[in-house]
Amino acid sequence: MRFSTRELVTMAVFGALWGALEISLGAVLKALHLPLSGALLATAGLTIALIARLFVPRVGATLFVGVVATILKLFSIGGVLIGPMIGILAEALLAEVVLSLAGRPRRPAFLLAGALGVAWTVVQPFVTGALLFGRDVLEIWLDLVGQATGLLGLPGSAAPLAAAAFAGLHLFLGAAGGWLAWQAGRQLSGRLASAPAVPKL
Amino acid sequence: MIRSGVWRATAATRAGGWRLGTTGHLSLFVWTLAAVFLTPAPRLWLAALVCLLAAIAFYPASLRRLLHRRWLILIGFMAFPALFLPGEPLVTLGVLSPSREGLQSAALMSLRAGMVLVAVDGFTASVSIGEIAALFERAGLRGLGFAVGVALNLLPILRHSITVTWHSLRMRGGLRRHPLRTLRFFLVTVVAGAVQRAEEIALAAEARAYSPGDARPAPLRAGAYDRLLLAAGLLVLLVLCLSL
Numbered sequence: 241m242r243f244s245t246r247e248l249v250t251m252a253v254f255g256a257l258w259g260a261l262e263i264s265l266g267a268v269l270k271a272l273h274l275p276l277s278g279a280l281l282a283t284a285g286l287t288i289a290l291i292a293r294l295f296v297p298r299v300g301a302t303l304f305v306g307v308v309a310t311i312l313k314l315f316s317i318g319g320v321l322i323g324p325m326i327g328i329l330a331e332a333l334l335a336e337v338v339l340s341l342a343g344r345p346r347r348p349a350f351l352l353a354g355a356l357g358v359a360w361t362v363v364q365p366f367v368t369g370a371l372l373f374g375r376d377v378l379e380i381w382l383d384l385v386g387q388a389t390g391l392l393g394l395p396g397s398a399a400p401l402a403a404a405a406f407a408g409l410h411l412f413l414g415a416a417g418g419w420l421a422w423q424a425g426r427q428l429s430g431r432l433a434s435a436p437a438v439p440k441l
Numbered sequence: 442m443i444r445s446g447v448w449r450a451t452a453a454t455r456a457g458g459w460r461l462g463t464t465g466h467l468s469l470f471v472w473t474l475a476a477v478f479l480t481p482a483p484r485l486w487l488a489a490l491v492c493l494l495a496a497i498a499f500y501p502a503s504l505r506r507l508l509h510r511r512w513l514i515l516i517g518f519m520a521f522p523a524l525f526l527p528g529e530p531l532v533t534l535g536v537l538s539p540s541r542e543g544l545q546s547a548a549l550m551s552l553r554a555g556m557v558l559v560a561v562d563g564f565t566a567s568v569s570i571g572e573i574a575a576l577f578e579r580a581g582l583r584g585l586g587f588a589v590g591v592a593l594n595l596l597p598i599l600r601h602s603i604t605v606t607w608h609s610l611r612m613r614g615g616l617r618r619h620p621l622r623t624l625r626f627f628l629v630t631v632v633a634g635a636v637q638r639a640e641e642i643a644l645a646a647e648a649r650a651y652s653p654g655d656a657r658p659a660p661l662r663a664g665a666y667d668r669l670l671l672a673a674g675l676l677v678l679l680v681l682c683l684s685l
Contacts, residue, residue: 243584245644247468248653252588253639256595257631264600291632307582308592315570322561371478373553376546379522424628433631 243304247296254292255308258285258397262313262324275391279359279410282331283417285309286357289332290339290350290421294429298320299340300305302353330364331357347422355411360405450581461499463572463601464671466564469495471559472674477553480681488681490558500563507559516554523547567618584653591642599635606630 243251261284269277289305310328326358342349360406365384369375388406461469476488481511496504506512526548528540539547540646570593574586606627615623 243653245646245651245653246639248584248588249591249639249643249646250636252591253595253599253635253642254632255588256599259592260596260600260603264603287628288632291628295636304582304585304588307577307585308588309590311570311573311577312592312596314565314573322557372474373477373519374482374546374549375519375523376526383522399588405529420571420625420628424632426626427625428629428632428636431633 243296243298243301247298247301249294251292251301251304252308254288254295255305256312258288258305258309258328261285261288261313262309262328266324275387276409276413278327279358279413282327282361283354283413284360285328286335286354286413286414287329287417287421287424289351290336290418291425291428292426293339293350294345294421300336302339303332303336306336322372323364326368327364330360334360344384347419350418351415352418354416354421355414357441358414358417359407359410362410458506460664461670462667463568463576465662465664465667466567467576468558468667468671468674469499470564472678473556477556478679479678482549484681485549489552492559493679496559496563500559500567500633503559503563504568506562507555512558516551516558519554520547520550522576523550545557571659572661575661578659579661586659587646587651587653594643595635595638596639602634603631606634607616 256271262281265284266281269281274280289302291308292305294303306328309332310325313328335357338356339345339349339355342352342427346395360411362384363382369380370377384406388394389396389398390401392402392405394402394405473492476492493504511605524539524543526543526546528542530538531541531544532539533550534564570589574589577585610623610627615626637681
């Protein structure tokens with residue numbers, strides 16, 4: 241992957257934005273113990289990465305933004321937790337695959353990329369918890385079901401429905417992020433196109 | 442004459458400690474993660490012992506940080522549910538009656554979590570951000586070192602910009618009356634400011650004749666024990682995973 245200087249700087253800036261969000265908003269959401277804080281953080285980060293794709297519409301750009309954000313997260317204070325780093329990389333990779341397969345930037349691709357990226361936060365405990373820390377998969381499933389039934393106010397007997405609804409909620413949040421990225425990105429492109437241009441050398 | 446991409450055996454020992462190069466630290470980090478993933482549970486304590494010895498040799502400060510209250514509480518939260526695994530109660534501690542299986546599972550989980558925490562902390566403490574970027578550049582992400590440098594320098598400015606924009610919108614009552622539209626304004630304002638900064642930085646880089654195609658990745662720090670550590674690590678991992 242070879243990018244020009246402008247493309248590198250643009251991706252660096254969006255990576256810094258994502259990293260700044262993870263560091264500041266991540267700490268606040270964690271302190272407040274809000275439900276769906278992981279999904280909200282993933283949505284915000286992916287929105288930024290998807291907007292970056294409109295400015296650098298090349299294969300690998302979204303993954304590059306994710307790698308920059310991961311490195312910034314890795315070296316932030318209190319950033320020794322491997323979970324968020326795996327999360328950022330996986331979300332960026334999923335979004336990159338969808339956007340690369342779609343070819344040029346399109347709204348449905350943005351919605352799908354956002355949806356799949358945020359849905360990863362539901363799957364991630366099964367990967368990091370089971371593979372990395374040796375937790376029992378059943379235990380992780382029960383945690384997920386407990387979270388879903390608590391949030392949606394469903395009884396424990398409706399576990400499959402609660403889990404499906406929980407995953408659906410994540411997909412919806414991600415798609416909403418993708419939609420917001422498309423709308424805001426198009427608005428930004430128009431706004432910046434009409435601004436006085438900085439002369440290129 | 443310096444030849445890039447070739448390991449140089451430098452004097453790696455100093456009084457009081459061993460020194461690894463960047464690839465040595467990376468090998469150790471990847472080895473620890475591989476050991477956590479691949480080592481069967483009955484032999485995990487051996488892998489933990491090897492990690493402990495490596496940490497004592499190369500990054501003892503990470504071991505001390507593991508004993509901080511925050512990490513102990515984190516490990517405790519992760520391992521606590523495992524105590525309730527069903528089985529014959531082994532010991533009664535008040536209202537808790539953990540079984541042998543529960544205690545074993547909790548111990549294994551704590552061991553894994555401790556190994557990962559020490560490995561990540563040791564790696565980030567021993568390898569600079571520039572070296573991480575150089576590793577990624579060699580893996581195909583050309584220009585990552587430059588991008589990470591720009592991102593790091595912009596981080597405080599962007600955080601300030603985000604804070605100011607947020608408070609401005611909040612003081613104007615945007616969040617109360619039209620929260621969704623305000624969020625979009627917030628996003629557009631922050632990103633527009635960031636993109637304009639990007640334009641200025643790109644111009645400055647081009648004015649200084651920077652070109653990612655011509656720039657070579659930063660040289661990696663070499664250590665005398667890097668290759669030895671890599672070979673020994675592979676051997677130990679094979680022994681741990683394959684021995685009966």
